[in-house]
Amino acid sequence: MNTGTLIGSLIFAGVLLVAVVFLYRKMIQGWRGRAQRQLAMIGTLPALPEMLSAPTIPATKGLYVGSTLAPSWLDRIAVGDLSDRGKATLTRFPEGIMVRREGATPLWIAQDKIVAVRTERGHAGKAMTFDGVLVIRWTLPAGVQVDTGFRADDHKAYELWTREENG
Incomplete structure (x- = not known):
């Protein structure tokens, strides 16, 4: 050279x-x-309740995909650690749903704030196969609806989550 x-x-x-x-x-x-x-x-996210009943759906392990502003599955929330993907467990209680995320603050979704629990092909920029992501639509205390995505390690658990919500 x-x-x-x-x-x-x-x-x-x-x-x-x-x-x-x-x-x-x-x-x-x-x-x-x-x-x-x-x-x-x-605004501020809801705090975890002090006391919880026994879980109605046991902890489901998987990946917290992120939260987006509803109804757009690509409009990621950048506030705090809501956009951080990571390993998580999802547990259903009569009072609501708890998302325990590794390396992030736990997320509490009160039962009266849940709008829908469904499966989707993708969420927060993560595209999957058919019914690859469990999406929980809920309302924040500020009145804004968000979608929180969770990809379970075992996709068979989705049936239990969607059946529980839809009665």
Whole structure:
């Protein structure tokens, strides 16, 4: 490799690095801006109840896919850790549904705030096969409806979750 080619390659690599860093920073700014815009709309999340009855559906292990603003399965919520995917367990109680997420705060969905429990092909940018994601539509204390997605390790559990909701 001659000196001219080496210098040209280094300049190109430098320009490419600067462009990648610039785009990455813009992406982070956009995500933070989205979280700021959604903050007033989302409000504070409900706290876990102090006392719970025995579970009506035992803990179902799987992946917390994320939460989106209903009805759009792609309009991800950026506030707090609601957008963070991770291993989780989903448990149904007479009082509501608890989502325990690894490395994130537990999520409580009160029974009177649940609108629907259904299965979908995709949620929060994660596309799956037919009925691959369990989606819980519920209403936040601020009055906004959100969809929370959960992909169970065993998809046979979906029947129990949807049957429980639909009576």
